[in-house]
Amino acid sequence: MNLLNSLKKNGYRITKSRKLICELLESNIHFHFNVKQLHQKINSLSKSNIDRTTIYRTLVALEELGLLQHSHIPHKPAIYFLNNDNQNVHLICEMCDKIVDVENDSINSINLILQKDTNFDTINNNFIFVGKCPECN
């Protein structure tokens, strides 16, 4: 996955900030984050001062290209995920906000049950399950 190249190819302006944001995302392929967390991380790593609007706009651009997506949990900031290998379902702890990737095998089983129950075809899971993790239980 080359986020910066995809932006370039699709006519987006490439700036130093965008380059840093893309590099950070690519080096944390399983990282799940909200804009505030990404903002803190990128500015602590790069010693630069990239504002949240720049980060947000870059995320929107990547999302338009289908490379990224976000999910909402009630009363919490949007969480962004890179699109990779159909690994797009996450389980989040409502107490500590820990996020766990749901295995593809589990997703396939869930999809089969849904297909059987509803007769829907090609069900696409881009969502979050909310629960309580073992540590918080």
Ligand SMILES: [Zn+2]
């Ligand atoms: Zn927890």
